[in-house]
Amino acid sequence: MTLQNRVQLDSRILAITARGTMTGNRGIIHGPNRVLATKRWSHKAWICCELHWQGRKRQVMTGRNWTELFFLDEALAMSAGHRPCGYCRRGAYVNFVDAWEAVTGLRPKASEMDAMLHPARVTRDRSHVTHQARIATLPAGAMILHDNVAHLVGAHFLFPYAPDGYGAKVPRPRCGDVTVLTPAPMVAVLDNGYRPVLHSSGL
DSSP: OOOSOEEOTTSOEEOOSOOOSEEEESSOOBOTTSOBOSOSOSSSOOEEEESSOTTOOOOTTOSSSOOOEEESOHHHHHHHTOEEOTTTTHHHHHHHHHHHHHHHSSOOOHHHHHHHHHHHHBOTTOOBOOEEEEGGGOOTTOEEEETTEEEEEOSSEEEEEETTEEOOOEEOOSSOEEEEOSOHHHHHHHHTTOOOOOOGGGO
């Protein structure tokens, strides 16, 4: 049975066979039959976690602690609105907070970041929030639409997204406006030094 637990760039959760390199959650959103309920989050703390941590193993979507979700990589997780976990990814979390502080001048608590991230990533009707920006201003690690296809932004190239990895890189345009899939606060964090963990095909 292919479970509905693979997160996409626009925060949708699909049932596909492609594997992810990171996990995370948005709270408990599945029922006893390992099928998602109608809601797509139960709290605002959307996090991105290590896939392998301290040798621990869990039976996916069986308990009532949280619903295990999976991402191709951290750039995708950030596009969907997930920040680093402060527990299993403490170093990444501290780096994320450092970058956030560089943007705002304030050192936030996790709950404060989550409260600001939530309206920047999804609407009440579960639509993904996008924004427009000049491609020349975007940091590496952001996700955009280019020629109506989702791409990972690199320093000099764009990498087309597919659920099982990125396709062949193409030159990054030097000018023009694009639709940005990564929430604006995440883009600001990337622009201030945070470096997401990327799938090997995006390196």
